[in-house]
Amino acid sequence: MIGPDIDRxxxxxxxxxxxxxxxxxxxxxxxxxxRDILMLPLADALAxxxxxxxVCPICGNLDSREPCTLCxxxxxxxxxxxxxxxxxxxxxxxxxxxxxxxxxxxxGTLSALDGVGPDDLRITSLVQRATGTAVREVVLALNATVxxxxxxxxxxxxxxxxxITVSRLAHGVPxxxxxxxxxxxxxxxxxxxxxxx
Amino acid sequence: xxxxxxxIVLALRRQGESSAVVTVxxxxxxxxxxxxxxxxxxxxxxGLEPGTLVQARWRGRLAEQLGVFVxxxxxxxxxxxxxxxxxLAALSAACAVCERALPEHQPHPGAFAGLSVLLxxxxxxxWAAAYVQWEVxxxxxxxxxxxxxxxxxxxxxxxxxxxxxxxxxxxxAAAAAPWRxxxxxLPRFLVGRGDADAAAILDGLALTGHFLARHLGETxxxxxxxxxxxxxAQTYRxxxxxxxxxxxHE
Numbered sequence: 477m478i479g480p481d482i483d484r485x486x487x488x489x490x491x492x493x494x495x496x497x498x499x500x501x502x503x504x505x506x507x508x509x510x511r512d513i514l515m516l517p518l519a520d521a522l523a524x525x526x527x528x529x530x531v532c533p534i535c536g537n538l539d540s541r542e543p544c545t546l547c548x549x550x551x552x553x554x555x556x557x558x559x560x561x562x563x564x565x566x567x568x569x570x571x572x573x574x575x576x577x578x579x580x581x582x583x584g585t586l587s588a589l590d591g592v593g594p595d596d597l598r599i600t601s602l603v604q605r606a607t608g609t610a611v612r613e614v615v616l617a618l619n620a621t622v623x624x625x626x627x628x629x630x631x632x633x634x635x636x637x638x639x640i641t642v643s644r645l646a647h648g649v650p651x652x653x654x655x656x657x658x659x660x661x662x663x664x665x666x667x668x669x670x671x672x673x
Numbered sequence: 674x675x676x677x678x679x680x681i682v683l684a685l686r687r688q689g690e691s692s693a694v695v696t697v698x699x700x701x702x703x704x705x706x707x708x709x710x711x712x713x714x715x716x717x718x719x720g721l722e723p724g725t726l727v728q729a730r731w732r733g734r735l736a737e738q739l740g741v742f743v744x745x746x747x748x749x750x751x752x753x754x755x756x757x758x759x760x761l762a763a764l765s766a767a768c769a770v771c772e773r774a775l776p777e778h779q780p781h782p783g784a785f786a787g788l789s790v791l792l793x794x795x796x797x798x799x800w801a802a803a804y805v806q807w808e809v810x811x812x813x814x815x816x817x818x819x820x821x822x823x824x825x826x827x828x829x830x831x832x833x834x835x836x837x838x839x840x841x842x843x844x845x846a847a848a849a850a851p852w853r854x855x856x857x858x859l860p861r862f863l864v865g866r867g868d869a870d871a872a873a874i875l876d877g878l879a880l881t882g883h884f885l886a887r888h889l890g891e892t893x894x895x896x897x898x899x900x901x902x903x904x905x906a907q908t909y910r911x912x913x914x915x916x917x918x919x920x921x922h923e
Contacts, residue, residue, distance in 0.1 A: 493690055588769050588901035589684050622723050622751050622765055626904075629758035633911070647755065661722075661752025 482508070534605075536581030536598055538563050546570075546579060553577040554610040559602060559631065560617050561585050561624065569617060577615075580605060585618065585627040597627070599634055606638045616644040620665075674736050678702050680729040681788055682744070683772040685709075685721050695721065695742055696772055697729055700785045704775045707731050707742035723768040724750040724792055736778065750792040759912060760795050762905040763804050767791055769899035770808070773889060774815055784814045801909070802862055802869035805877030808885065809863065817841065817884050821864050824848055833864050838883055857883055871909075871918035878906045 478486070482504060490500035507515040531537075532544035539545055546552065546566075556577030560566050566579050582597045606614055614635060618624040632642050648666030649658065658666075680697035683704070687693050696706045707729075709721070726748040733740025754760040771788060775781055787810045794803040809819060818841070823830050825842035826849075834846035835856035843864070849856055858876040861867025869877075882898055890896025897903075913919045 586904075588765065588899055588904075589686060589772075591900070593900065620755065622755075622761065625755045626758075626761055626765060629761065629908075633758070633908075659746055659749060661725075661749030664749075665752050665755065 535566075535579045536563070536583060537566055537579060551576075555612040556615065557602075557605060557611050557613070558615045558617050561619060561627075565617065575615075582618075582627070582631075585621075585623040586630060587623050594630060599631060602631065603634055603638065606635055606640055611638075611640055613641040613643060614638075616642065618644070620645075620647045674734070674738075674740070675730070675732045676702060677728070677730045679747075679785075680705070680727050680744075681768075681771075681785065681792070682721060682723055682725045682727060683768045684723060693721070694739070695744065697727065697742075697744075698771050698775065698781075698785055698788060699729060700782055701780050702731070703779045703781050703784075704771065704777050705729075705731060705740075706777070707733075707740045709742045709744060721746075722749065722751040724764045726750070726789070726792075750795065753796050759905075759909060760800060762901070762908050763800065764792065764795060765901040766899070766905035767804065767807065769901035770811065770885060773893065773899045774811065774885060776892075781814055784811065787811060787814065799869065801871075801874045802877075805860070805863070805869075805874060805881060808877075808881035812841075812881060812884050812888070815888050817888050819843075819880075819884070821859065833859055834861075835859050836880055841884060871913040871916075875906070875910055875913070875919060878909065882906060 485507075486497070486500045486504045489495055489503050490497050492500075495503065507518065528540040529538055530540070530542055532539055532542065532547055534543045534547045537544040537546055541548065553576050557580055558569065558575055558577055559580045559582060560569065561582055561584060563581055566581055569575050569579075580598070580602050582599065582602070584592050584597055586592055586594065586597070605611060616628045616631060618628045628644055635642050646669055648662065648669050649655070655663065678699040678701050680699035682695060682697055684696045685693050688708070691711055693709045694706055695709045696704065698704050721744070725746055727744040727746050730743040731740050751761070751764060754764055767788060771784065775784055787807055791803055791807040794800055797803075812818060819836060820842040821833065821836070823843065824833060824845040825837060825840060827845055829845055832845045832847065833843040835844040835849040835853065836842065836859045837844060838855070838857050843859055844856060857880045859880065860869070860873035860876040862869040862873055863877060867873060882902065885902070886896045886898050889898070910919065
């Protein structure tokens with residue numbers, strides 16, 4: 477029999493992305509066995525995170541500082557603003573190390589199915605930021621999906637009156653991708669977006 | 674229950690980490706939803722975007738169950754339209770209209786054929802007129818066929834310029850005079866007599882939008898057009914006004 481405290485721990489762990497009841501049981505057992513070196517530090521980290529992490533009022537990133545580390549870093553380029561759908565996308569771009577400008581998290585994409593309209597996204601604050609004198613380019617790093625690109629077109633339209641360049645990420649063959657395994661749509665898009673060598 | 678059919682993806686809603694509930698319009702099985710495992714497992718998912726023609730296999734213990742899909746992409750229509758805001762909006766609108774207006778599990782081979790033709794025409798030059806004509810055909814499929822053959826009042830075939838918002842029948846310009854402000858404008862290209870310019874397309878969208886909303890009000894209880902359809906009409910008007918094709922205030 478599993479005691480009520482352990483059962484509650486398993487039930488909570490099972491709600492995490494990627495964990496089901498079986499893997500939650502394994503995780504709970506592992507945490508209990510490594511109580512001092514893993515469970516207590518994890519509990520402490522969770523409590524600290526729950527207490528301190530806030531949404532950055534400027535870009536929408538998650539951080540324990542307000543404004544966030546990225547917004548308050550003076551070495552970053554103020555003239556280029558990268559628009560992403562979610563914080564996870566911001567983290568992905570940061571992992572790549574390829575972008576040194578500022579970010580803006582929209583908080584989703586326009587979705588008729590899920591009832592997400594323009595008012596549910598952080599578009600007005602994006603327009604306000606883009607209107608500022610420092611910004612010269614906005615990069616739309618949104619998903620290459622119907623919803624993602626519909627949102628990109630909408631944002632482009634909203635930024636039309638700002639004196640800035642609006643660009644988007646390229647669509648096409650991924651690094652290490654073999655043409656034979658690509659879907660027709662990606663191949664066609666890559667062909668249309670070809671450039672001279 | 675186990676069937677295979679040609680289908681067009683209408684919508685995809687993420688479920689959990691890597692799965693999704695996909696709604697398709699199939700040729701012989703109508704609008705159908707099913708669970709799709711591994712929809713986000715890292716493989717290119719271009720085949721799952723709305724508007725993609727797929728070979729679908731659906732399995733379930735009972736026909737009423739959600740069931741499980743295996744989908745193999747045949748032709749991605751969205752990929753060619755991602756850079757075009759209006760055509761992309763039209764694709765989203767068409768899929769959303771099918772998703773909302775068609776009953777589940779009822780075969781509508783006409784709707785499947787119509788949507789296939791529309792998707793094939795979206796990259797072409799007369800895509801906007803094709804969209805309006807598709808919605809007229811869709812209304813016919815749903816039992817709301819517009820009667821644009823003759824004037825409801827005089828029986829004449831000439832100068833048809835309006836449609837009654839109640840009966841869906843055409844009315845000639847002369848006969849409509851006393852009620853003009855209460856009738857819907859009939860774009861002449863729908864009766865094969867005029868150009869499908871921007872103003873005519875907007876009249877067409879208003880006409881079909883009225884009857885689609887009415888159909889949705891009677892069947893789904895909410896007389897609102899799908900958000901994607903409303904956004905398409907707004908975007909079309911805005912972009913045409915910007916290009917000077919229609920007055921901005923209309």
